[in-house]
Amino acid sequence: EASRARSDAEFCSKIDGALQEADESQLWIELLREDCGISGASIERLHAETDELIAIFVTMVNKTRNSP
Structure with a gap:
């Protein structure tokens, strides 16, 4: 769903939603x-995978927000 975002703000919003679900x-x-x-x-694997996600x-949102 995030890959179909029409703007960086919409993309970040969708990834933020996924981040909240992972948290x-x-x-x-x-x-x-x-x-x-x-x-x-x-x-333990589930916990580690959730940490990775x-x-x-977080990296996706930060890079998108900090891109020119």
Whole structure:
């Protein structure tokens, strides 16, 4: 959906939405780990992947906003 954005502002808005969703997903993963005692390689991979997605989305927004 973001690839069809008509402007940089719209693109950033859509990526910001994805960033919020990734951040919420990370919160739920952390709750599963810490409050529900779920552990193991799968949950750790999910947490790491969510970290990577958040970093990617932040970089995309920052580069787009700082481009001439």
